[in-house]
Amino acid sequence: xxxxxxxxxxxxxxxxxxxxxxxxxxxxxxxxxxxxxxxxxxxxxxxxxxxxxxxxxxxxxxxxxxxxxxxxxxxxxxxxxxxxxxxxxxxxxxxxxxxxxxxxxxxxxxxxxxxxxxxxxxxxxxxxxxxxxxxxxxxxxxxxx
Numbered sequence: 314x315x316x317x318x319x320x321x322x323x324x325x326x327x328x329x330x331x332x333x334x335x336x337x338x339x340x341x342x343x344x345x346x347x348x349x350x351x352x353x354x355x356x357x358x359x360x361x362x363x364x365x366x367x368x369x370x371x372x373x374x375x376x377x378x379x380x381x382x383x384x385x386x387x388x389x390x391x392x393x394x395x396x397x398x399x400x401x402x403x404x405x406x407x408x409x410x411x412x413x414x415x416x417x418x419x420x421x422x423x424x425x426x427x428x429x430x431x432x433x434x435x436x437x438x439x440x441x442x443x444x445x446x447x448x449x450x451x452x453x454x455x456x457x458x
Contacts (some may be wrong), residue, residue, distance in 0.1 A: 314385045315374040319366050321393035324400040333385045333407050340411030342418035344404045350397030358394045359401070361429075364388075367427045377406065377421050382411040384418040388421060390431070420457050427454040 316332070325441040326345060333341055348357045353394040395401060404425070406417040426446065433444040 314391075315333055315371060315378065316385075316387045317367055317370045317374060318389045319363075319370070320360060320389070321391060324389050324391060324403050326400070326403060329389050329403055330389060330405055334402055336428075338384045338407035338414070339409045340414035341405065341407045342411070342414040343406075344402075344418055344422045345400055346402040346422070348395045348397050348399050348401050353437045354397060354435045356394050356396060356437065357401070358436070359390075359392045359436045360434070361392050366430050370425060373421055373424050373428065376424075377417040380388045380420070381406070381408055381417040383408050383413065383417055386417065386421065388425065390425070390429070392431070395429050423450075423453040424457060426450045 330341070330343065348354075370388045370390070374388060377383060377386050383406050385405070387403065387405040389403040391401050402422070402425075404421045405420055406414045406421065408414040408417065427450055434441050435444055
């Protein structure tokens with residue numbers, strides 16, 4: 314089962330994980346990304362390309378399902394304005410064994426950071442700036458090639 318959602322609504326981790334826990338998997342892994350308030354960031358706004366973003370996330374989930382024989386892959390990503398401390402992304406995977414679930418979860422978060430068409434804008438007081446991918450994000454994504 315693959316479930317992908319791109320939505321401005323807050324992420325309810327309990328609700329999102331409830332379905333995956335019923336899959337009968339032996340291992341479930343999850344990652345929750347939170348908006349950081351580094352360097353005085355007061356707001357992070359994410360824009361996306363509707364339709365294309367979901368398609369890219371589904372493709373990544375399908376790659377993970379095949380590569381690790383997963384039972385489930387869930388990607389929930391927020392868009393719109395968010396404040397520090399708010400959840401921005403949830404990735405969860407379920408597999409027969411924990412190793413596959415953990416590796417697939419890492420693959421999904423690493424790859425979506427560089428492949429999914431999201432654009433980030435940080436606000437610090439009155440100043441806003443667009444954010445490019447970090448070199449460390451590119452390196453993390455490249456390890457899966």
